[in-house]
Amino acid sequence: MSLTTAFERRDLPLEHEFAIARESAAVAETVVVRIEDEAGVTGVGAAAPSAHYGETVATVEAVLPDLLGVVEAVGDPTNLQRIEAEMERVVRANPAARAAVSIACHDYAAKRAGMPLYRYWGLDPARTVASSFTIGLDTTERMRAKTRDAVAAGYDVLKVKLGTERDREIVEAVRDAAPDATVRVDANEAWTPREAVANTEWLAALDVEFLEQPVPAENPDGMRFVREHGALPVAADESCVTLADVPEVADIADIANVKLMKCGGPREARRLFAAARAHGLEVMLGCMVESNAAIAAAHHLVPLVDYADLDGSLLLADDPYDGVPMPGGDIDLAAVDRAGTGARRADAGDSANDA
Missing domain, CATH: 3.30.390.10 (Enolase-like, N-terminal domain)
Known part of the structure; x- marks a missing residue:
């Protein structure tokens, strides 16, 4: 060939x-x-x-x-x-x-x-979960406004970035703007273990679902301390990069956050899913800030996971590629009307092979 x-x-x-x-x-x-x-x-x-x-x-x-x-x-x-x-x-x-x-x-x-790729893998499009929409760090009032915009656009699962001296104020503002939303928070390694445990108390009181990567990946004992003493489930992101990380993650967290860009692609991601399940972990499928040329493939894996955080293309001002429909975070694989991942140049015609 x-x-x-x-x-x-x-x-x-x-x-x-x-x-x-x-x-x-x-x-x-x-x-x-x-x-x-x-x-x-x-x-x-x-x-x-x-x-x-x-x-x-x-x-x-x-x-x-x-x-x-x-x-x-x-x-x-x-x-x-x-x-x-x-x-x-x-x-x-x-x-x-x-x-x-x-x-x-x-x-x-x-x-x-x-x-479509999900059918090539034999996956059920009815088994998808809603993706969260990320509220990046900003002033408290701008984060409140971004939350209101996200809710108005139909997103009812939010992921809030933390790691500031205003963390409680931020989550209170988000919860005020989205009283009925499912809220998850991500500290991106910014806290000490004791800070994280203390923070889980007020986070739980504000009905946060789980806490992602509260302490540095280089401190697995700290992650274990948060998991054992905190009031929320813990997800591992920076601590969970490759297949070899899964056994340790199972000892220090409740959820493994797998990303194609961390592990090497869809085939390897499926191996991480299986290993995580075998070790009793729940699985989240995450992303970087990505074009649909990359993230569309991840959408097709969602029937295999418990949580999705696949809004990376939505954060772009203008993505040159279209992808899988995701209105309000609902990943609609059944609506994919072309073969492959569904990624296609936004200016392309109707050819199934236009990429």
């Missing part, structure tokens, strides 16, 4: 500057990958690298020629087992870069099969 592969950097402005406890950004730096055969069947994927995990756009661009060279050498993008084994042999780290290629191969394989 004759294949053509390519990649392109796309810097995507955000609708609002997005801040968490350790950083803020006004632009999402992405790299879009394309794989095309001689018949014009095209698979698309994208990398959304995070410097926190040791990746940048520059590192992604540096390794993509080798990763795409693997696909060309194998010659069949549907041979996912061989491609992913060879990619890991050639480039052991760089999970976002590997995820971009893996997503493109999955998109291609499902298009070749003539079905």
Whole structure:
């Protein structure tokens, strides 16, 4: 099979500057990958690298020629087992870069099969869960206003970023603006274990569902302390990166937050789901700030998880790709009317292979 592969950097402005406890950004730096055969069947994927995990756009661009060279050498993008084994042999780290290629191969394989990706995997579209909508750090009043906007747009599950001296004030403002919403909070490693335990008391009183990554990943004993003494379930994000992390996460948290950009793509994410289940963990599927070229694939995995946090493309001012319909956070896989992940250039026509 004759294949053509390519990649392109796309810097995507955000609708609002997005801040968490350790950083803020006004632009999402992405790299879009394309794989095309001689018949014009095209698979698309994208990398959304995070410097926190040791990746940048520059590192992604540096390794993509080798990763795409693997696909060309194998010659069949549907041979996912061989491609992913060879990619890991050639480039052991760089999970976002590997995820971009893996997503493109999955998109291609499902298009070749003539079905949406969830059907290619044999998943039930009726088993999806609603995605949360993220309220990034800002002034308290702007976070209150963003909450009101999210509720008005139909989102009834909210994820609130914390890690400031105003945390209680912020959650009270969010709860005031969204009294009936399901609220989750994410401290992004900003608290000490004792601060986290104390904070869970008032968070529980404000009807928060669970607390994500309260203390640094480098302090597993601190996470365990929060889990054992706090008043809320604990989700592990920065503590849960690869498959090898799952056994320890099961000892220090209740929920594993799996992200394609952390673990290397959809196939590896499914292995993390299975390991998490085997260790008694619930599973959340999360994301970075991503284009639909990447995040659409994650939407198709939602029937396998307990919680979804897949709003990354909604934070962009203008995504060049359309994806899976998600009105008010409801991930509507049954509405995907084309084969593959559903990612398609926003300016494309009706061709099923337009990517």
